[in-house]
Amino acid sequence: MTSTKKDPVIVVLQLTGGNDYFNTLIPYNDPLYYDNRPFVKYEQEDIIKINDTYGLMPQMGGIKELYDQGNVAIVNGVGYKDSPRSHFRSMDIWHTCEPDKVGTEGWVGRVAREMDPNKENVLTAINFGHGLPRALAVPGVPVAAIADLSTYGLLTGISDNSQRAKALDLFSRMYSPTVGGSFVTDYLRSTGIDAMVGADIVKVAPEKYSSTVEYPNSPIAMHLRDIAQVYFADLGTRIFYTQHASFDTHAGEMAGHPVLWKDVSEGVSAFFQDLKEHDAGDNVIMYLFSEFGRRVHDNGSGTDHGAAGATFFIGNQVKGGLYGEYPSAKSEDLEQGDLVPNWDFRSDYTSIVEDWLGMDANPIVNGSFEKMAILK
């Protein structure tokens, strides 16, 4: 890692629903791809080749550009043993690093706790979307959830500005600490002030922001623009989390999958252009994952739940290229018709936590996992 003045920042982009790995990084010369995908396939001439063996699906031009700049690492065969092939369970496993039991703490939340043990910054970690994915949930760790930065805040339903200012002023007085309050009331009051302060701090972000980059009008691009705004505003946020859905392409995959990746790829491309324009690209890496890949053989219209998938590391500090081994698609090598994971997702997290954030990964990912040198 090169020396940077600022603290390293991580953006996690979750591809919810189970992205079709076999149709994302495509072994385009392998007859097995075409044999298994009579209906749900991209044509060879449309695939964006990255070498003699593999290519990206046609809508990933934006990510391919970043790849050509040496800023994208694609990790093959990521997953874990005995995938349950259930979205929710699998997502839980990725979120909590607990494949054998139901875990309650999210790995990203644990990172936030390590970064800010005294809860000095209520904006250390922010989810862009409604509520909190379990990855961010750890009891006692404040995490903000911003569905839309432009309307984020407390009592936003009061449209009249002066009325709202009055209401917020009253709120801050009602929640200010008192002498002799009960534990519960004191706790409520300090949390209320945290919420208000967080919302108050973050609202400067859109005001301070200016950029020539035009983000496309998709939900994921809007979230990524909100992330850029908060990051540029220098509020001390080090973990940004967001997601795009739904990659659960059981049916009509050839209509839906291209749109999903078009939105993601264009959004990611705009985000990195924005970082470049603001000369802020050296402190940020982005990590993309999905809870599982999909069945090797298509079902005529889409693909069913599978196992192994690919993850992406993107950023100036990433050593671009393909990592790991693409799992064999030969029928004798499949498990229940699925590509078998050969790389544990917690190894990816270990790279992020140790090589990027400079923290001890063991307590965060619940164990010691082999890692690859993906980051500079």
Added chain:
Amino acid sequence: MSHKDDLALMSHLMRRAGFGASRDELERRVAQGYESAVEELLDPPEELESGKMALMLRYHPSFLLPGGNPLSGQANWMYQMISTEKPLEEKIALFWHQVFATGNAKLDNCDQMLEQIKMFRQLGLGSYKDMLVEISKNPAMIFWLDNNENHREAVNENWGRELLELFSMGVSNYTEVDVREASRAFTGWTIRAKLPRQPYGRYPWHFEYREEDHDDGEKTFLGESGNLNGEDIIDIVVQQPATARFICRHLYNFFVADEPQVPSWTIEPARDEEALDAMMTTFEENNYEIKPLLRMMFNSDFFKNARFSKIKSPAEVVAGTLKMVEEFQFPEPGILKIGAEPSYMGQAILDPPSVEGWHTGTEWINSGSLLARVNFVADRVANIELPGVQKILHLIKEEGAKTPEQIVDAAAEHMGFVELGQETRDQLIENAKSDGDLDWSNEAAAGQRIGEIMALIGATTEYQFG
């Protein structure tokens, strides 16, 4: 007691035994008398409806069998919470969902989750022993705790352990050997082979007892020996004093006042040992039936005196507010979103974080969830188009509230007889004074002002309690 006091007490009962009630309903129940109101909650007349499910079927048939779509399943339940005429049936279902916490995250089958909730509605006020037998046979639970992997030759202890640790006695009241023996007794309690989901979707799951996979050998459990089967284990478990204490403490925590989190119950004394003793005695004397226990509890002084001593759960915030403002009386478009609202506040119904259920009390509150609570309530009570808000405005007008003091007090009263602290009340009044007395000649503006004051009351620390 004055009439207002009666209403306030009834409001407390309806918040705890249901999701709140309008002034009309409070008046009706007060006229009926407190004890008989309790009876109606415990034994609702047959003709009352458990939610407007016929309307739901007509407008959103997919909500009834949501399959892999938890949002529709959550909306189904939330709609039932706000539209039921048997509020305690829904509340007790929420209680058992917290105790026998089963999650869609693992099931990926919301149909089965809703089946389980239905079972809680049907048996929730009955015999705790019957409930344990049924939950042991419940397909969602079997799959959730891997009892389908609990075989005669390969014992899986997940269900056996949680039955003792989280569903009956609580930790440190049994040994590892007891866990093992209980698990053996439940071998062969499984679900019939599941049909593949593709291409026709999900099939219902069914309980199946497989004699050949059941370990029928001699077992010794909590000192009793014999060829014990699952029902025998439940028989023994139910009679343990630790079980009565554990279940009563759960009920106290849910219906009366916040207790510390479950894992600390072996160390921390109960908030009110005397009340807990009384509950345990009633439970034991009534053959472990829930209904007589709740009757005694709702009529007790410790219950009546426990107003606003619990932080409302997110489901209570959402259902209570929607009931108050009478939004979604009809399953109109947009209703899909209401089931997800508690999730934004930290309680994804049908999907608890683990088999331990949710941590309650202050743990419901963090900066994100508090913001979501405040905004959710404020956005609704300040929307003077909503029928419930209009009714409140009408009542406040009829009462002739005019001065800032009168408006603040009336608004707090109509939001559930909220007991504002002196300081908070002063600040709200001070704030209201800047706009002077209420001018009812401009009804729209007056309504707007009251709406804003209600939004501010919804934002107080006091309003987080129920």
